[in-house]
Amino acid sequence: MTHIEVDESRCDGFGFCEQAAPDVFGLDDDGLVTVRLPRIPDELTDKAEAATRACPVAALRVVR
Numbered sequence: 849m850t851h852i853e854v855d856e857s858r859c860d861g862f863g864f865c866e867q868a869a870p871d872v873f874g875l876d877d878d879g880l881v882t883v884r885l886p887r888i889p890d891e892l893t894d895k896a897e898a899a900t901r902a903c904p905v906a907a908l909r910v911v912r
């Protein structure tokens with residue numbers, strides 16, 4: 849099943865991922881990305897992929 853890989857060393861906390869897919873991504877107390885769902889349901893996959901493209905530092909990857 850689909851999930852998200854995060855390269856936490858790259859995240860700079862812009863929050864574009866959360867804006868693009870708030871059901872999938874959030875920001876922690878330090879303003880860095882957290883993934884809300886361990887598995888991405890089919891209906892959120894397109895949004896999750898759009899969010900990975902929105903990340904300016906390429907910290908996110910959708911893995912199928």
Ligand code: SF4
Pocket residue numbers: 858859860861862863864865866879880881902903904905906907908
């Ligand atoms: S868009 Fe990229 S850099 Fe910004 S919070 Fe999300 S993962 Fe981090």
